[in-house]
Amino acid sequence: MRTWRGEIPIRSLYTAGVAGQSFLEALKERGKLVGTRCDACRQVYVPSRLFCERCFAELTEEVEVKPEGRLASFTFCSVERDGSPLRRPLALALVQLDGATTFFLHRLLDVTEPSQVRIGARVKAVIKPKAKRKGSILDIEGFRLI
Numbered sequence: 001m002r003t004w005r006g007e008i009p010i011r012s013l014y015t016a017g018v019a020g021q022s023f024l025e026a027l028k029e030r031g032k033l034v035g036t037r038c039d040a041c042r043q044v045y046v047p048s049r050l051f052c053e054r055c056f057a058e059l060t061e062e063v064e065v066k067p068e069g070r071l072a073s074f075t076f077c078s079v080e081r082d083g084s085p086l087r088r089p090l091a092l093a094l095v096q097l098d099g100a101t102t103f104f105l106h107r108l109l110d111v112t113e114p115s116q117v118r119i120g121a122r123v124k125a126v127i128k129p130k131a132k133r134k135g136s137i138l139d140i141e142g143f144r145l146i
């Protein structure tokens with residue numbers, strides 16, 4: 001990998017948007033995972049979206065999904081963004097939560113090698129206790145095999 005070191009003095013502010021804010025507030029305040037449903041397409045987006053990605057309908061119906069789901073895929077990262085090796089491989093999970101039609105990417109906890117996991121395995125989101133939640137996607141620690 002070839003990299004160039006340097007600094008660019010840029011400040012930015014990223015907002016979660018209306019739907020993302022709704023998702024993060026439900027996570028922070030209630031410890032729940034919510035999405036939005038498109039009745040026309042029968043899609044349930046988690047995290048919430050403001051518009052359907054298939055038919056562009058405005059999505060106003062919020063739905064709560066369970067924190068459990070099916071592992072649709074996974075991968076392991078062994079290097080940092082700067083190319084340096086990680087101390088331990090980081091497992092990432094692509095999960096279809098029960099009740100959702102979309103996929104959710106997050107950490108896969110307590111897994112250090114591919115032989116410990118299989119596609120289709122049941123997983124559950126580990127949500128931090130309320131006192132430690134900040135309204136961030138990291139209020140979810142990750143998914144754990146169940």
Ligand SMILES: [Zn+2]
Pocket residue numbers: 038039040041042043052053054055056057
């Ligand atoms: Zn739709």
